[in-house]
Structures are given as structure tokens and as C-alpha cells.
Amino acid sequence: MLPARLTELLDSAPPGVEEALELTDGLDAVLADGLARPGAQGTAALEDLAAATGSTPLAASVRAAVDAVGSGRPTGPAPAALAGARTALAGAVHDALLEQADTALGRPRDDLPESAASPAGGAGGADPALEGARSWLAELAVAGWRGIDRDLAAGADAALAPLLEDPSRRRLAVLIDGLGAELRAHCPLSGEADPPARRWSDLWARAVLLAQDASPAGPGAPAEEVSGRLLPLGADVHEHPTAFQVQVHAVLEPSGGDPARLVRAAASAPKVDVLTRESLWGLLAGHSVLLGALAGHHALEVAGMPLLHGGDLLWDDERARPGEPADRFAAARLHLEDALAPAVPPLERHPARIAEPVLLEGYAAKKKRSPAPGLDLDLDGTRLPVSLHRLPESSSLDLKAAAASGACIGLMRWDAGTGWSVQPLGVAAKKAPASQTHTADWAMGPTDPKYASALKKTDPLGTLRERAGRLLRK
């Protein structure tokens, strides 16, 4: 990315972003105290929300929800309407930011076909598995983050039970499990502590929508099947106590000679808290073709791989085979300027989902002490913060490697309050550019001998699976 364009990106938030966030902050304050007692200030915030959505298709349901909260009946359809309003605002912020990033990156973006713009929705009938989730989420909203006690936090387990069994509801299940773990760790909040209102409201609103009967089960129908050469750029690694996901960002060179496209391929597995660091990658051992390409730095030949409208391949090892060795930085240099980026499905639009691959070179990495310890990439005087909380422990890509880097493949990220930052997926050392460190170097086992021998000695996954085999099938 050109420094001048980066300066522009970092200097100015798109118009309307601040106003939209003020509205969600207002709702989040109500959710912190609970829908049961919005108070005068909360009532005013809800009125603002109703006014802001007044000219949208959500107008009637948000109006009804605000009235219901005002008259002390904050249940029924009210939580879904409020979650919908918040999601619409976050979606607008997302759109403005993504457009800004696309402009800075010079990135062409695909349009969503009309047929995919409004998802068909669930099969029609009510899914009883969602009822428990909906009622737990409604109870959370009524109590408010400040009013959640240990029992209410633990209610996540009961809401989860029917969802965990059904792989097509995995999105909702990992979300409720992740939120539940945080509520269990922090609730009841001690006296003066402020809840992480924006984060928990984000998670809550997303869960409420996924728990509606109209929310489709599973990923939906693929847009097409694609074939060609896949060049991995890097792996975005996600983890909470009971879930692990690797999302590979890659360039697809379609076999028909069509222009290159940016795609992603995900693999995820349920886990338990003690599986961490060196024992994580073993959870995905069933995807050895994908993981092998990550660890071995080679391309993949894919044939008939399903691709969703949002740019996600539905990965199937059977439809892929290892290709030639491929340097990630060479692939990024060749394609990142022109590759076509995918459209974003309507309900996924949220600033937290922005993860745009970017190649950064010729910078000076500068450590900083204030306001908090951090690292900036200085590109001709413009300083882009490095998102240090996104350097996975299941890799050798740590602060030291990032600070010693001279080139970086990363994801552009945005968060309210901190703005834009870059999440490194792979770095090349400044002094020895051939020496690279990537987040998925351990995909086929730790490359750091210390962790390789620790894994061999403790084998936590093997130990727990052996226990599960004996105790669960008695």
C-alpha cells in the first residue's frame, strides 16, 4: 500500500461513523443496566435509535420494541428488534470503512448477486433448538451486564446443549459458548467495574439474530464450484476456550484464465480450554492437505471446490492436492494489487469482520511505550499500529519477530476507539528477508523444538481423547 494512501486512511474516519457509533453506544448503555430499567437517559437513547431507523424497513419493529421497553415489557420480539437495529448500524459503519479501505488499497470488489442479497431464511418451521438460546439471550438483556449473576451466566450451558449436537448451528454455538465463558469469568461484576459494553453487546446482538427461526442453518448454497491454483497468503487464527478456527486467506487463479480472486478457506474444531498453544493444530489434523500447504509453503491445485458468495471456500481435502512451492510474499506482490475481493453477505457486515489482506514493505518497525506498550510500522512517517493482541501463541510470530521485520503480509483491521491496525500473518526479517515467520508454521507440528518436545511429552489431546473414549462410550 502506498504511504500517501495509508495516511489518508488513518487520518479520517468516513462521515457518519461517529454518529452511528454514538447510537450503538446509547443502546449498549441500556444493555449494561438492563432492559428492565432503562432510566431517563436510556429511554432517550432508545428514542434516538427509533428515530435513526425511522426511515428503514426496521422502523415499525424498532418503534414497537422501544415502546415495549418503555412500558416495562422488554421481552417477546423486543430483543430481536433492538439487535436488528444495532446490526444495521454496525453494518453501515462496516460499509463505510470497507469502502475507505478498498479506496486506499485500490481494491476492486465483487457485487453480491440479487439472489444472495436477501438470504432465503430458515426452512420455515420453528427450530426448537433455538428456543433455549433466545430465552437466555433475552434474560441477559433484561438483567443487563451489571445485573448478571453466576446462575444466569451459567445458563449458557443449557442454551447450548441442543445447539452443540447440530453442526449446522455451529456459528451460534461457538458464539454463545464464547460469550458464556466471558460472563462466567466476570459476572457478577464487582462493584464499580464497567462491563465491556461494546464487546458484549456485539456478541449479544449477533447471537440474537442467529437464534431467530429465519436465520438459515448452515452456510447456505454455494455460489459455484471453482478450480485452479490456490496461493495461500497467510492464516488468521481464532481461539476461545472451546473453539479453534484457522481462516486461510488466499489468491485463487481460476483455471479458465479469469482474473485472480481473493478467497478464504476455514477449518475449525471444538476444543477444551487446556488445549492451547502447541496442542491446537492437532485438532485440525483431518485437513492435512490444507495444513500441509501452510506448513510447507506450497500452492494447492483445487478442482470443483464449492465457493460461497462471501468468498469462503467450503474446504474439502478431497478436492485439493499439493502444488508447486510458493513464496507468500511473491504471491502477494503478484496479485494483491489487482485480485478481485469478494462481496460481504448482508448479515456478516460488521467492523470486526473487516480483514483485508495487505502487503507492507519498506517500513521501519518502531516499538512504543505509551499510552501502552505497542509496535508501529512507520511508512514514510505514517505510523500504522500493529495489532499485537492478534499474534497467536500457537506460532513463532511474536512481538520480537514483528519488531525485527522489514516486510509483512497482514490483515487490515478496524476497531472502534483504536481505529485501523494491521494484524501480521507473516513477516520477513529486515536483516535476512529470506527468513520468514508465519502464523501457520506449526500447522503440521511446532517448528520450535522446545514446544515440539513439550507436545510429545504431554500429548494433551491424545490423553483427553483416550479418556473420552473410555468414559463416554461405557
Add this chain to the structure above:
Amino acid sequence: MAPHAPGPPSTVPLVPPVHARKLTKVPYVELADGRVQGVVSSGSAGERVYVSSVSAGSHALSCATNNNRPCGGLGGAPCKHIRALLDEARRHYGAERVAAYLRLDPDQAPEAALSALSGPVEPGPTGVVFTRFLRYLSYLELPGTTAPLPEMHWFPAGRAL
């Protein structure tokens, strides 16, 4: 309504990380329901496991087999199973977090306070903890997926700085 702060960036996970540890002796430990509780393998019989717990505040101790047979070694001081449980809890969560959860004397160093811990013997929640252990194990039996989970963007894998 209290003054409102939106809180930290919305994509910073808020569950403190736990540490890798060896699982053969104590396959399960948790800070939950006001107790440090878990499952400890029997030293002698391979099939048998003990469910042990220490309550926060009262420091009440319990230890029994999963068939609810009380542990013979438990007197006024922790038995070897509770010792093992606390040792592993310390590795898993760090001594400070365990000592704070149990509300041990804050003037004492966490390691020392944990080593000196003692309390009355009370019947424990054996069945509940064992069921939670089975539920925990069941996560490893659930199939993975390659359908994207966009919600995981709120849970970036990170490291303590």
C-alpha cells in the same frame, strides 16, 4: 443510569488464558460454582477416578470416587488427590488466580497460602463435577467443520504480552 464507557476494543477476548499442562494425573480442573474442583486419577486402580474440590471462602474440602465412595485419606488436611488438584490448578490458572478465587489470605504469598490451605471436610458435589467432566470431554467428540464461523473474528488467538 451509570455513566457509560463502551469498554475496551470489542475484539479483545476477556477470558484469561490457561496454561498447557500434563493431563495424566489430573485430567480436569476448573474454577466454577464457587469451588476449585476437578477429577484426579487414582494412584492405584487405573479405572477409578476421584472427584475433589475446595470451596471458596470456607475452604471446605471434599474428595470421593466417582461412585461416591469417600476418600480414605481425607482428614483435617487435604488428601493427596486434593494436593494434586491444587497443584494442577496452579499450573492451569496460575497461583494468584486460584488463591484469589478461593479467597485465601491476601497478605500471604499465593503459593504459600495454597500450600498451607486446610479446612473442614464436607460432602462434595461429586456427581455434578463428574458430569461436567464428561460434558467437557464430549467437546472432543464433536465433529469439526469447514463452513466459515465469522463470529470467531471476535476471538482472535493471541498471546500474553
